[in-house]
Amino acid sequence: PKVAVDGEIIAQHELAKDVWRMEVEAREIAREAEPGQFVQLQIPRGAFTLRRPVGIAEVSLQKGTVAFIYRAVGKGTKALAQLTAGTVINVLGPLGHGFSCKAKRPLLVGGGMGLSPLLFYAEHAQGKADVLMGGRCERELFWQEIYKSHVQEVFCTTDDGSCGTKGFTTTLLPELLQKGDYDLVIACGPEIMMKGIARIAHEYNIPCQVSLEKRMGCGLGACLSCSIDTTSGERKKVCKDGPVFWAEEVFD
Ligand code: FES
Numbered sequence: 001p002k003v004a005v006d007g008e009i010i011a012q013h014e015l016a017k018d019v020w021r022m023e024v025e026a027r028e029i030a031r032e033a034e035p036g037q038f039v040q041l042q043i044p045r046g047a048f049t050l051r052r053p054v055g056i057a058e059v060s061l062q063k064g065t066v067a068f069i070y071r072a073v074g075k076g077t078k079a080l081a082q083l084t085a086g087t088v089i090n091v092l093g094p095l096g097h098g099f100s101c102k103a104k105r106p107l108l109v110g111g112g113m114g115l116s117p118l119l120f121y122a123e124h125a126q127g128k129a130d131v132l133m134g135g136r137c138e139r140e141l142f143w144q145e146i147y148k149s150h151v152q153e154v155f156c157t158t159d160d161g162s163c164g165t166k167g168f169t170t171t172l173l174p175e176l177l178q179k180g181d182y183d184l185v186i187a188c189g190p191e192i193m194m195k196g197i198a199r200i201a202h203e204y205n206i207p208c209q210v211s212l213e214k215r216m217g218c219g220l221g222a223c224l225s226c227s228i229d230t231t232s233g234e235r236k237k238v239c240k241d242g243p244v245f246w247a248e249e250v251f252d
Helices: 029-033 073-079 111-125 143-148 169-177 191-203
Strands: 003-016 018-023 038-042 052-053 058-060 066-070 089-095 108-111 130-135 154-158 185-189 208-209 228-231 234-236 245-248
Touching: 003 052, 018 073, 029 058, 029 066, 029 089, 029 169, 052 066, 052 073, 052 111, 052 154, 058 111, 066 073, 066 108, 089 143, 108 111, 108 169, 108 191, 111 143, 111 185, 130 143, 143 154, 154 169, 169 191, 185 191, 191 208
Parallel strands: 108 130, 108 185, 130 154, 185 208
Antiparallel strands: 003 018, 003 089, 018 066, 038 052, 038 089, 058 066, 208 245, 228 234
């Protein structure tokens, strides 16, 4: 069940250039949230009437907090990054359907900010997951440090070869699936990456889930702005039926 709570920001800092981590007190949401779900944040400043969808990156049941890692790119997210600890923000959630958490040996594959919702999964899996992360260069893979204590192994690929294997996540994935004992692949990142990951997982007969990103209006299933065509021909809403889908539901 989703709730709207006014939560105090207890921490906000920049992790890497333009990438911010904000932690908010929201005990009811922390208790209910599952990896892959998101919230809608109401930015309490300026003329922002719409709420902003943000994936949940971390949850602390002990502190009763949820944390978000987001890139400050547009007006809304830049305004979000300016809020300091002590500010109260309205959080609506948890929303949508998350990842399947039944896997024994999940492999998380993420590119760019897709590594944010996967972090919650890694924490939840309590050291039984591995992560494969891709970026343009080593600087973009600041995530390694963050993931290290939550997963068994961290594999990296970079376009320029400055860290890990040179190439894309899809370059290294076949080798990992060949050698590993993974029973689920979950992917979050650019759509072209997720399509490639899903195709390879399918070749190796490993179930694959993807988290889609779509522009959202209401985030509650009411406005249709996030509708997509599924492979069965049925229209689905990313905000309500997703954002997580089985790959074969959404990719040919
Ligand atoms: Fe309105 Fe999904 S964002 S229906």
